[in-house]
Amino acid sequence: MAEPMLVIRDLHVKVADTEILKGLSLSIGKGEVHAIMGPNGSGKSTLVNVLAGKPEYVVTSGAITFEGKNVLPMTVDQRAREGIFLAFQYPVELPGVSAWQFMKTALDSIREQRGEEPMDYRVFDKMWRQKIKDVGIDQELVKRSVNEGFSGGEKKRSEMLQMMVLDPKLALMDETDSGLDIDALKSVADVVNKRRGPEKAVLVVTHYQRLLNYIVPDFVHILIDGRIVRSGGAGLALEVEEKGYDWVREAMATA
Amino acid sequence: MTTTRTVISRNTDLSQQEYKWGFTTDVEEDVAPKGLNEGVVRLISSKKGEPEWMLEWRLRAYRHWLTLKREEPTWAMIHHPPIDFDDIHYYAAPKTKDGPKSMEEVDPEMLKAFDKLGIPLAEREKLAGVAVDAIFDSVSVATTYQKALEKHGVIFCPISEAIRNHPELVRKYLGSVVPYSDNFYATLNSAVFSDGSFIYVPKGVRCPMELMTYFRINFADSGQFERTLIIADEGSYVSYLEGCTAPVRKTSQLHAAVVELIALDDAQIKYSTLQNWYPGDKEGKGGVYNFVTKRGKAQGRNSKISWTQVETGSAITWKYPSVILQGDNSVGEFYSVALVNNHQQADTGTKMTHIGKNTRSTIVAKGISAGHGESTYRGQVKIMPTATGAKNFTQCDSLLIGDKSAAHTMPYIEVRNSTARMEHEASTSKISDEQLFYVMQRGISNEDAHHMIVKGFCKSVFAELPFEFAVEAANLLKVSLEGAVA
Ligand SMILES: Nc1ncnc2c1ncn2[C@@H]1O[C@H](COP(=O)(O)OP(=O)(O)OP(=O)(O)O)[C@@H](O)[C@H]1O
Ligand SMILES: [Mg+2]
Numbered sequence: 001m002a003e004p005m006l007v008i009r010d011l012h013v014k015v016a017d018t019e020i021l022k023g024l025s026l027s028i029g030k031g032e033v034h035a036i037m038g039p040n041g042s043g044k045s046t047l048v049n050v051l052a053g054k055p056e057y058v059v060t061s062g063a064i065t066f067e068g069k070n071v072l073p074m075t076v077d078q079r080a081r082e083g084i085f086l087a088f089q090y091p092v093e094l095p096g097v098s099a100w101q102f103m104k105t106a107l108d109s110i111r112e113q114r115g116e117e118p119m120d121y122r123v124f125d126k127m128w129r130q131k132i133k134d135v136g137i138d139q140e141l142v143k144r145s146v147n148e149g150f151s152g153g154e155k156k157r158s159e160m161l162q163m164m165v166l167d168p169k170l171a172l173m174d175e176t177d178s179g180l181d182i183d184a185l186k187s188v189a190d191v192v193n194k195r196r197g198p199e200k201a202v203l204v205v206t207h208y209q210r211l212l213n214y215i216v217p218d219f220v221h222i223l224i225d226g227r228i229v230r231s232g233g234a235g236l237a238l239e240v241e242e243k244g245y246d247w248v249r250e251a252m253a254t255a
Numbered sequence: 256m257t258t259t260r261t262v263i264s265r266n267t268d269l270s271q272q273e274y275k276w277g278f279t280t281d282v283e284e285d286v287a288p289k290g291l292n293e294g295v296v297r298l299i300s301s302k303k304g305e306p307e308w309m310l311e312w313r314l315r316a317y318r319h320w321l322t323l324k325r326e327e328p329t330w331a332m333i334h335h336p337p338i339d340f341d342d343i344h345y346y347a348a349p350k351t352k353d354g355p356k357s358m359e360e361v362d363p364e365m366l367k368a369f370d371k372l373g374i375p376l377a378e379r380e381k382l383a384g385v386a387v388d389a390i391f392d393s394v395s396v397a398t399t400y401q402k403a404l405e406k407h408g409v410i411f412c413p414i415s416e417a418i419r420n421h422p423e424l425v426r427k428y429l430g431s432v433v434p435y436s437d438n439f440y441a442t443l444n445s446a447v448f449s450d451g452s453f454i455y456v457p458k459g460v461r462c463p464m465e466l467m468t469y470f471r472i473n474f475a476d477s478g479q480f481e482r483t484l485i486i487a488d489e490g491s492y493v494s495y496l497e498g499c500t501a502p503v504r505k506t507s508q509l510h511a512a513v514v515e516l517i518a519l520d521d522a523q524i525k526y527s528t529l530q531n532w533y534p535g536d537k538e539g540k541g542g543v544y545n546f547v548t549k550r551g552k553a554q555g556r557n558s559k560i561s562w563t564q565v566e567t568g569s570a571i572t573w574k575y576p577s578v579i580l581q582g583d584n585s586v587g588e589f590y591s592v593a594l595v596n597n598h599q600q601a602d603t604g605t606k607m608t609h610i611g612k613n614t615r616s617t618i619v620a621k622g623i624s625a626g627h628g629e630s631t632y633r634g635q636v637k638i639m640p641t642a643t644g645a646k647n648f649t650q651c652d653s654l655l656i657g658d659k660s661a662a663h664t665m666p667y668i669e670v671r672n673s674t675a676r677m678e679h680e681a682s683t684s685k686i687s688d689e690q691l692f693y694v695m696q697r698g699i700s701n702e703d704a705h706h707m708i709v710k711g712f713c714k715s716v717f718a719e720l721p722f723e724f725a726v727e728a729a730n731l732l733k734v735s736l737e738g739a740v741a
Binding site for chain 2: 052054056057075076077080081085086090091092094095096097099102103105106107109110113145162167
């Protein structure tokens with residue numbers, strides 16, 4: 001087994017006094033791609049938001065470590081600078097903020113954490129243009145304010161562009177495939193596959209096996225009612241696709 | 256281009272009669288005694304070596320002011336203890352003796368701000384109000400630019416100098432846009448104005464540089480009753496920038512400036528302001544009260560007057576840069592960012608009066624309130640019966656930070672010509688938790704995230720500023736927002 005990057009132990013999380021995650025454990029090793037599937041409302045977004053440090057999610061017990069460091073006391077921006085990136089299910093609009101400026105500021109903050117100087121803006125600009133090409137996003141689109149008036153699919157691609165620019169160690173992708181046409185889906189998968197490497201890890205949240213045809217995961221986990229109830233290889237996703245979650249629930253009941 | 260320094264002492268050339276109000280005995284003293292009376296008005300005029308007509312004008316204003324019975328206007332949404340007009344020095348030579356003697360005496364907060372804003376070392380002492388006599392580089396720079404301006408026939412000098420050297424222009428235009436009887440503070444200013452800028456751009460000349468860029472230090476303290484007059488003759492263009500982003504130390508609390516702009520046929524004036532005067536401490540004590548009358552007359556056909564302001568300083572801002580659209584096809588614009596933090600109050604906006612045919616005005620006002628700050632947008636658009644085909648577009652947006660700040664929007668519209676087309680948009684928003692989470696998830700600190708979102712909110716106004724000032728303005732927002740973010 002690969003050296004662990006992210007370790008979650010017996011995590012309990014509340015939102016507005018309701019317990020959503022009820023003792024979730026998960027370990028992601030360096031270089032691995034994990035997929036999480038589960039019915040609506042089972043807690044998938046909650047999990048990735050907790051990892052990113054979203055304030056309204058209260059961790060009542062359990063532990064999260066990232067590269068051996070305790071994540072829980074870290075603020076949202078500290079976690080991001082440590083190398084955790086969340087591709088949002090619903091990215092928000094930032095009126096008047098240019099994508100270029102947004103990413104330059106973000107990248108410089110991350111570099112500062114590593115004790116590096118801000119990136120020369122010409123160097124950044126060159127890299128920026130290259131990534132735009134790599135992701136296959138429309139040049140005109142990135143000239144607008146971040147996400148402003150973007151279609152659902154455009155927002156997802158813009159998340160992928162940001163991920164490429166910031167090059168995190170751990171990418172959390174919350175339903176990046178939802179609402180994408182087949183070409184866009186392939187290009188998202190392409191971006192993720194290119195990023196695969198011994199120092200990187202990915203956690204994709206998805207409802208559809210379809211994405212996993214292109215991003216073949218090392219592990220698949222089924223999340224139901226705040227717990228991971230079943231884990232397996234890429235084949236598990238196919239089984240779920242075929243038989244539905246009731247099959248998992250039944251299997252649990254008889255177990 | 257250096258500021259004029261005058262010392263008032265017993266050895267003045269005033270008549271015995273004026274003497275009776277007396278001056279402080281200290282020969283070093285360069286401040287008139289407190290309080291306002293005819294003698295003080297005469298003294299000011301005489302100190303500046305003004306011609307008789309100027310003194311007469313000041314006295315008319317003073318006599319009118321007396322009829323106003325010292326009652327300030329009360330319609331604005333601002334609160335402050337009554338101002339004691341007898342407790343003010345109406346004349347002080349620029350070199351006041353209560354300034355810090357060296358940089359060691361300057362408020363460390365101010366020094367920190369200089370650092371953050373990247374103010375050149377050479378400029379800091381002067382901005383901090385340190386009494387320095389050393390003449391630094393910018394004076395020679397100023398002289399160089401002065402030569403370039405002369406070549407184009409552009410006159411750019413202190414108004415006190417213009418009164419002596421270009422009386423025909425000053426007499427013709429001073430008070431032609433803001434008459435001395437206009438309002439309480441304008442009347443007071445007309446009686447006692449200290450100094451300010453005078454610009455005349457001759458026919459067909461496009462002023463070769465942003466005025467003020469290289470002169471800001473030398474004009475940094477024009478006194479508390481500043482008076483500015485800008486005339487753009489037919490077919491000319493000028494861009495003027497007032498103020499700077501450094502937290503300019505002011506020795507007095509009340510500031511009442513008047514700015515008049517006149518654009519003749521096909522002329523354009525662009526007037527940009529960055530105002531960052533002392534806002535007072537966290538409780539709001541001791542800040543500057545800034546009561547300004549700014550008005551432009553787009554007098555000629557196809558003329559254009561454009562105001563852009565970024566107001567982050569002062570405890571109280573009372574300011575409505577306006578345009579009278581008199582010439583046919585003339586254009587008036589107002590782009591504004593007003594930021595209030597802690598206990599600052601701002602009541603600001605504009606007035607567009609459409610008189611000529613096919614006149615067009617655009618208003619974009621962005622108010623940001625943080626802490627206990629309270630900001631009000633007050634705008635009036637008036638379409639006169641003669642203004643056939645007039646158009647106005649107004650957009651006022653407010654952004655609230657925290658839950659103790661407030662924003663008000665008061666647009667007044669008066670349409671007396673049925674062909675007018677009016678468009679109005681308004682919004683009030685808060686920086687959402689979702690936005691902050693999103694920005695911070697990319698590794699950006701809470702404070703920088705706020706700054707980024709606020710800057711985005713102001714984008715359409717910053718786009719109107721000359722480039723280098725847009726950069727300064729963004730830095731200024733950052734510094735002004737400090738402490739607003741928990
Ligand atoms: N801020 C919140 N306040 C109240 N309830 C919340 C909040 N966030 C999530 N929940 C609730 O927690 C549960 C899990 O939500 P979550 O968004 O994690 O589900 P999900 O698995 O991502 O679902 P989907 O597949 O629909 O995206 C849901 O019942 C949801 O209503
Ligand atoms: Mg979800």
